[in-house]
Amino acid sequence: MGSIDTSRGDATIFKxxxxxxxxxxxxxxxxxxxKVVVCPGVFEGLTARLAIAAGFDAMYMTGAGTSMSRLGWADLGMATLxxxxxxAEMIASLDPSVPLIADADTGYGGPIMVTRTVTQYARSGVAALHIEDQACRQDTQVQEKRCGHLMGKQIVDRDVYYSRLRAAVATRDSLQSDMLIIARTDANQTYGFDEAIERLQEAVRIGVDIVFFEAIKTKEEAVKICKIFEGTPCLLNVVPGGVTPLSTVDEARECGFRIVIYPGLCMEPMISSVRKELQVLKKTGQPSPSDPESGVRAAFVLAGLEECMAIDKLAGGKAYTGV
Known part of the structure; x- marks a missing residue:
C-alpha cells in the first residue's frame, strides 16, 4: 500500500x-x-475529532451524551444497544490508535444480551466497556435506569450483577479479544460503601480488568477504594456538580486512580456556546463574525479533509484538486 501519513483519521486503512x-x-x-489515563467525554464524531487533535491518549464515549445527541433525550435508559x-463503532474507527472506553450500561438484559453486547462492542473496535449493576428495563417491576450521579437508582441483586459480569468476561475470552471489561457499581448511594466494595471484589474474582466505583462521596473514600483494589486499575468518574468531590488529574493520581473520565467535558461547553450563538442570530438577524479556527474550512480539515484528498490522489483521482 501507499505511504500516506494517516496517523489521524479514517485513512488508517492505508498504513x-x-x-x-x-x-x-x-x-x-x-x-x-x-501514568493516569485521562479520557475526555466525547459523544459524536466532531467531539471525538477534537479530542484526537488535542492529543489525548484515550477517549470515553458517554452514555448521557450519546442519548442526548442521538435521541435528543436525557439519559434515562432510552438508548438501546x-x-x-x-x-461507539463510528468513534473508535476515527483513529484506532486512540483507545475508546465506552459505556455499555447494564449490558441491555440478561447474560444472553450481555454476550451480544460484548461481542458487538469488541467487533466495533472498542478498547474497554463498563457494565453496571443498575436495573434495566428487562427487569421485573423496574423503572428506567439513569445517570450514575442522579438519585433514585434501583440496583439489582448481587447474583444478577455477577451473572452479567461472568457473561461479559466469558464472551470476551471466547472471542480472544483484547477488549477490557470494567465492572461498575452504583450501589454506594443505595446500599452503602461496604456493599459496593464487596460487589467489586467479587467482580475482580470473576475476571474483570478494571473497577469503577460510581458516586464516590469523599476523598477518604477514594483513597480507601484505591488501596483496597491495589493491583487492579481503578477508574474515577468526574462529573462537575455530581457527588464526587475530586476533579483534577493530580488529585486522582494522589488517590491512586489509573483512569479518569470526564463525561461532560465536551457536552457542557457545546451547549453553552451554541445556545449563545443561537441567541445572537435570534436577536440580531445575523451570526457572529466567523472564527478562522472554527470556520467551515477548519472544520473540514479537522474532520479528515486532507486524508481524503490524499487517498483520492493515491488512487489516481482528481476530485479534490484545488479544494
Whole structure:
C-alpha cells in the first residue's frame, strides 16, 4: 500500500503496518503505574475529532451524551444497544490508535444480551466497556435506569450483577479479544460503601480488568477504594456538580486512580456556546463574525479533509484538486 501519513483519521486503512488495537494500546498505557489515563467525554464524531487533535491518549464515549445527541433525550435508559454500539463503532474507527472506553450500561438484559453486547462492542473496535449493576428495563417491576450521579437508582441483586459480569468476561475470552471489561457499581448511594466494595471484589474474582466505583462521596473514600483494589486499575468518574468531590488529574493520581473520565467535558461547553450563538442570530438577524479556527474550512480539515484528498490522489483521482 501507499505511504500516506494517516496517523489521524479514517485513512488508517492505508498504513503499511496495522496499528495496535484499542484494547492492546490501553493495556500498554496501564502498564506504567505512574501514568493516569485521562479520557475526555466525547459523544459524536466532531467531539471525538477534537479530542484526537488535542492529543489525548484515550477517549470515553458517554452514555448521557450519546442519548442526548442521538435521541435528543436525557439519559434515562432510552438508548438501546444499537444506538450505543453504532456510535461507539463510528468513534473508535476515527483513529484506532486512540483507545475508546465506552459505556455499555447494564449490558441491555440478561447474560444472553450481555454476550451480544460484548461481542458487538469488541467487533466495533472498542478498547474497554463498563457494565453496571443498575436495573434495566428487562427487569421485573423496574423503572428506567439513569445517570450514575442522579438519585433514585434501583440496583439489582448481587447474583444478577455477577451473572452479567461472568457473561461479559466469558464472551470476551471466547472471542480472544483484547477488549477490557470494567465492572461498575452504583450501589454506594443505595446500599452503602461496604456493599459496593464487596460487589467489586467479587467482580475482580470473576475476571474483570478494571473497577469503577460510581458516586464516590469523599476523598477518604477514594483513597480507601484505591488501596483496597491495589493491583487492579481503578477508574474515577468526574462529573462537575455530581457527588464526587475530586476533579483534577493530580488529585486522582494522589488517590491512586489509573483512569479518569470526564463525561461532560465536551457536552457542557457545546451547549453553552451554541445556545449563545443561537441567541445572537435570534436577536440580531445575523451570526457572529466567523472564527478562522472554527470556520467551515477548519472544520473540514479537522474532520479528515486532507486524508481524503490524499487517498483520492493515491488512487489516481482528481476530485479534490484545488479544494
Amino acid at each position: 503499511s503496518s496495522a496499528p495496535l488495537t484499542g484494547g492492546k494500546r490501553l493495556r500498554e498505557l496501564l502498564k506504567d503505574p505512574s 444499537n444506538d450505543m454500539r453504532s456510535n
